[in-house]
Amino acid sequence: MSLATVLVTIGAFIKLGLYRAVIRYLSEHAFLAIILGVAISSVALIVFGFLFQALVPRSVPVIYGAFAFLLVAGTRFTVRAIVRRPREKAKNTVLIxxxxPKGxxxxxxxxxxxxxxxxxxxxxxxxNHRSLISGLxxxxxxxxxxxxxxxxxxxxLLALEDSVPVNRKELLAALERLSIPVQTVPSMSELVAGQARINDIRDLEIEDLLGRDPMRPDAAIVSESLYGxxxxxxxxxxxxxxxxxxxxLRHKPRVLVLFEQSEFSLYAIERELRTISDVESLDVSVHAVLGSVTHRRRCEAVMKAFDVQAVYHAAAYKHVPLVEHNVIEGIQNNVFGTWHTAEAAISAGVERFVLISTDKAVRPTNVxxxxxxxxxxxxxxxxQRQSKTxxxxxxxxxxLGSSGSVVPLFRDQIRDGGPVTVTHPDIIRYFMTIPEASQLVLQAGSMGRGGEVFVLDMGEPVKxxxxxxxxxxxxxxxEKSDDNPAGDIEIVFTGLRPGEKLYEELLIGDNPQGTSHPRIMMAWEVSLPWASVEDLLSKFTRASQAFDCRAVVELLKEGRTAYQPNGDVADLVWCNNTDLPISPAPDTGGKVLHLK
Known part of the structure; x- marks a missing residue:
């Protein structure tokens, strides 16, 4: 009887896979297998006792089962604990x-x-305070x-549910007081899309640093202006x-034309968008076109070739010190690039043209x-000149997170042991994440009726x-400071760069008008008749051809831009070339001149 019970027990354990389980990785599944195996063994003891007509008191199977469970489970889990203890002790302890469910x-x-x-x-x-979850x-x-x-x-580690509202500002303030690093895990959308795993630990997301929840646009209005x-x-x-x-792309336009002068950037975004379109079955025709916005005929040819109905003009030089040191190129790309692209849009019959502008256009102190x-x-x-476009x-x-943003720069400086460089202790800026800004741009662009300046609500300014x-x-x-000389990272103030302001503004006037979206306002700004603008553009053309940076600066002041430079002309070529300005290029009648 005993031998038969042992044989049945061993067979049950083999069938349940208990002998194949690696002890150090035993889980609750093995625990359930042990319970089931011991139950089968106890039942076998009763059955064989009856078949062999042996006297088996009712308490024996119960006592036998209890001892068998303690022996089988106890030994295995004890060995697992002993084997895993050194490795567990070596792991970094984390608070979730x-x-x-995500946690x-x-x-x-x-x-x-x-x-x-x-x-x-x-x-x-x-x-939930003082309760236990999974023994923790x-x-x-x-x-x-x-x-x-x-x-x-x-x-x-932050493992917050995407669907649960969280006061990010209060949570971030509490986390900031901790003496340990704070990191996060991927969002649920990334997990569902297979773009990341739950245990992919990363530094805090940019929107977490911002300390506010992004507001989503009205998808129906945006889709109406983009779909098909x-x-x-x-x-x-x-x-x-x-x-x-x-x-x-996700609003499923019929055609999406990518216009870019950087070959590698164009290649990278085209490959990414084609992959998204294929994976999500969006069926969008994506076309990558090399070209510069300063070439009007190229822009017009592209728009006509693809029958473009809406243009989002994001091409610009945006880095303040670099444009300050390259005045003519900044004017060529930002002013003439916008003009030529807009004229091309009018000629090609484009319905809607949206310019991506900046808060630095308000009472500017830089080029x-x-x-x-x-x-x-x-x-x-x-x-004002036309109404077709x-x-x-x-x-x-x-x-936050754009090329040239302070966040990745600060992160790299902290990882390198510091110092972290800040231009001025009182400098403040408005911040928004790239996805939120782009979503609101699409929303605002769909509201345009002609000539409006839309201003996005950037929330509270950040020091x-x-x-x-x-x-x-x-x-x-x-932070390492005079009060805390034993700190880790020092903050060094380097002084304002050429053209940089302490405070940025979003409005020139003081009478913004609300729109249907709570984070989009409409500004009433000064404008010029087209004749005056055209005259200014002609003067800019002559000054640019002569590489006369001082004349360009004076024209920016004359153009009612409210430009008030906080220093002298800082163009690198202008400051290092005593021969400038030079004469404009002569009219060659179509001939090509070769310079000696």
């Missing part, structure tokens, strides 16, 4: 902020990994610092242009801002020095 998935994935060990949860629901203690947000101290956590249309984006390889392309304000005046003049402008501040300190703290480090 978020006790929902549970993260804890499970980390427990099976080799780098991190979850030691507790932080729930956004205060009533749960703390409320109010007890974050206590949780880090008691659990000896080496870092905190032929759309062209200039500067399609840039940070704003490429995000515009991604979002336009870049003044050139963008001049570009706005050009479109306002063209809007609807021109509108969308003005917003800095976008750059405070942003640097926030990033230092959230990476688990301390």
């Amino acid at each position: 902020v978020g006790a929902g 549970m998935q993260l804890a499970s994935a980390l427990a099976q990994g080799v780098e991190y060990r979850p030691v507790g949860f932080v729930s956004l629901v205060s009533s 203690p749960v703390y409320s947000v109010e007890h974050l610092e206590k949780a880090v101290r008691e659990l000896d956590a080496s870092r905190a 249309k032929s759309v062209m984006v200039t500067g399609a390889g840039g940070s704003i242009g490429s995000e515009l392309c991604r979002q336009i 870049m801002g003044a050139s963008k304000r001049m570009a706005e005046l050009v479109l306002q003049g063209l809007s 609807v021109f509108s402008m969308v003005r917003f501040g800095n976008v 750059i020095a405070d942003l640097a300190r926030k990033m230092i703290h959230l990476m688990g480090l301390e």
Whole structure:
């Protein structure tokens, strides 16, 4: 009887896969297999006792089952604990902020990994405080610092549910006080799309640093202006242009034309968009076209070839110091590029033309801002001259994560051990994430009726020095200062760069008008009749041909841009060439001149 019971028990354990399980990776499935195997063994004992007519008291199968379970499960889980202990001790301890399904998935994935060990949860629901989830203690947000101290956590991981509203500002303020680095895991959309895994740990997302939730546009209104249309984006390889392309693509236009002068940027965004279109079965015809917005005939030929109905003009030089050091090229690209592209749009019968402008166009102190304000005046003049093409402008501040943004720069400087460089202790900027800015640009562009300047609500201005300190703290480090000489990262103030302002504005006037979207306003700005704009453009042409940077600066002042430079002309060629200005190029009657 005993031998038969043992044989049945061994057979049951083999069938349940218990002998194939690697002890150090035993899970709850093995636990269930042991219970089932012991139950089968106990039943076998009763059955064989009956068949062999052996006296088996009723309590024996129960006692036998209990001892068998303790022996089989106890030995295995004890061995597992002994084997895993050194490796578990070597893992980095993490506190998971978020006790929902995403937090549970993260804890499970980390427990099976080799780098991190979850030691507790932080729930956004205060009533969950002091409870246990998967054997790990749960703390409320109010007890974050206590949780880090008691659990000896080496870092905190954000695993917030996308569908659950969170006061990001308060949560970020609580996390900032911690003495450990704070990181995050991919969003649910990335997980569903297979673009990332739950245990892909990364630094805090840019929108987390911003401390506010982005507001989404009205998808129906945007789709109405894009669905089934032929759309062209200039500067399609840039940070704003490429995000515009991604979002336009998902509204299923008939044709999407990518216009870009950088070969590599154009190649990269075309490949990405074609992949998205194929994977999501969007059936959008994507065309990559090399060209410069300063070439009017090229722009017109492209628009006519693809029967373009809407143009989003994102091509521009936007880096303030670089444009300050390259005045003529800044004017050529930002002013003449906008003019030539707009004239091409009129000739090609484009229905809608949207200029991506900047807050630096408001009372500018630099050439870049003044050139963008001049570009706005050009479109306002063209809007008065004709009505076939609807021109509108969308003005917003800095976008986090764009090329030249301070966030990736600060992150690299912190990782390199500092110092973090900030131009001035009081400098402030408006910030918005690239996706949110692009979505609102599409929304505002669909509202245009002709000549409007739309202004995006950028929220509260951000002090750059405070942003640097926030990033230092959230990476688990301390600022090195006179009060804290033992700190990790020092913040160094380098002084304002040529043309840089302490404070940026979004409006020239003080009478903004609301629109149907709560984060889009319409500004009433000064404009010039087309005759005056055309005269200015002629003067800009002569000054540019002569490479006369001082004349260009004077014309920017004359053009009612409110340009007030805070320094002398800083163009590198102008300042280092005593022969400038030079005579304009002569009329050659179509002949090609060869310079000796």
